[in-house]
Amino acid sequence: xxxxxxxxxxxxxxxxxxxxxxxxxxxxxxxxxxxxxxxxxxxxxxxxxxxxxxxxxxxxxxxxxxxxxxxxxxxxxxxxxxxxxxxxxxxxxxxxxxxxxxxxxxxxxx
Amino acid sequence: xxxxxxxxxxxxxxxxxxxxxxxxxxxxxxxxxxxxxxxxxxxxxxxxxxxxxxxxxxxxxxxxxxxxxxxxxxxxxxxxxxxxxxxxxxxxxxxxxxxxxxxxxxxxxxxxxxxxxx
Numbered sequence: 001x002x003x004x005x006x007x008x009x010x011x012x013x014x015x016x017x018x019x020x021x022x023x024x025x026x027x028x029x030x031x032x033x034x035x036x037x038x039x040x041x042x043x044x045x046x047x048x049x050x051x052x053x054x055x056x057x058x059x060x061x062x063x064x065x066x067x068x069x070x071x072x073x074x075x076x077x078x079x080x081x082x083x084x085x086x087x088x089x090x091x092x093x094x095x096x097x098x099x100x101x102x103x104x105x106x107x108x109x110x
Numbered sequence: 111x112x113x114x115x116x117x118x119x120x121x122x123x124x125x126x127x128x129x130x131x132x133x134x135x136x137x138x139x140x141x142x143x144x145x146x147x148x149x150x151x152x153x154x155x156x157x158x159x160x161x162x163x164x165x166x167x168x169x170x171x172x173x174x175x176x177x178x179x180x181x182x183x184x185x186x187x188x189x190x191x192x193x194x195x196x197x198x199x200x201x202x203x204x205x206x207x208x209x210x211x212x213x214x215x216x217x218x219x220x221x222x223x224x225x226x227x228x
Contacts, residue, residue: 004152030166034214043201043219044153088152095166096141096207100152 002027006089006101019076019102023089026070033065034094035074035077037085038103044088048074079108113135114220116202118148123192128206131223133202138227141207142185143217144177160167160207192227198226 003026013019022033032051036044048063050056050072054089056063072091076083086103093099115134123129125154135142141160144154155169159179167177172194179185189196 034216036219043199043222046216046218049213049216082205090152096158096160096205096215097155097166097169098144098145098217099155102150102152 002030002091002093002099004089004091004099005088006102006104007047008102010107012107013079015079015080017082017108018110019083019106021022021071021074021078021087021089021106023074023078023101024040024070025074025089025091025099027093028067030067030091030093031037033063033072034073034090034092035061035063036078036090038090038110054101055090061089074076076106079106081108081110084108084109114202114204115219116200116220116223119221120156120224121171122228124228125192125194127192129189129192131189131200131202131225133185133187133220134185134203135185135202135204136218139204139206139218140182141204141205141215141217142179143203144185145201145203145219147201147222148186153201156187189225192225194227197225197227198201 035048038044048084050063060077064073112167144156147153158166161183173191177187199222203219
């Protein structure tokens with residue numbers, strides 16, 4: 001059974017701070033890693049993808065991958081109230097299907 | 111361009127009835143996926159199409175669930191003899207699907223259909 005584990009939160013950070021979201025996965029054969037953002041009542045929105053070890057930066061978002069530790073993280077710099085949402089850590093393997101964590105609920109306090 | 115569209119946005123039905131949920135993927139995307147999301151959980155995989163054929167249907171919970179994609183574009187998820195436990199948001203996603211693994215598997219979701227079985 002492939003598993004993706006996230007702290008469910010809720011995680012609260014003040015506006016302007018760095019939000020750090022973490023995730024571990026069980027399948028060592030996993031090849032692709034994504035972070036989706038999901039606002040309440042809406043569908044998941046892809047915000048970051050990462051395929052190799054190290055860091056990948058896109059604007060205020062940085063994804064980090066460590067395959068040896070089976071660990072993925074997402075850093076959000078200069079957090080804004082509009083970043084308040086549930087963040088889904090998502091893993092893809094040799095099969096095309098994605099395995100999602102249960103999500104971390106982030107609240108950015110103004 | 112247009113994203114993934116799903117109809118209806120909401121569907122309320124009675125236990126035992128038959129329902130069809132429709133998904134229209136992003137133009138040019140050859141891969142289409144169905145997921146189901148219950149409250150407080152991440153989406154769970156149901157079935158994946160590459161073109162017209164179901165490449166992986168291992169997530170379908172039982173034989174009451176069936177999906178088709180006859181022309182390689184629009185897909186319909188069909189649920190027979192609905193049960194209250196089928197109530198969830200049904201999400202459709204599409205991706206480019208071909209070529210090397212990686213960005214071709216980036217999946218983009220539609221708005222979902224909220225199914226309520228009374």
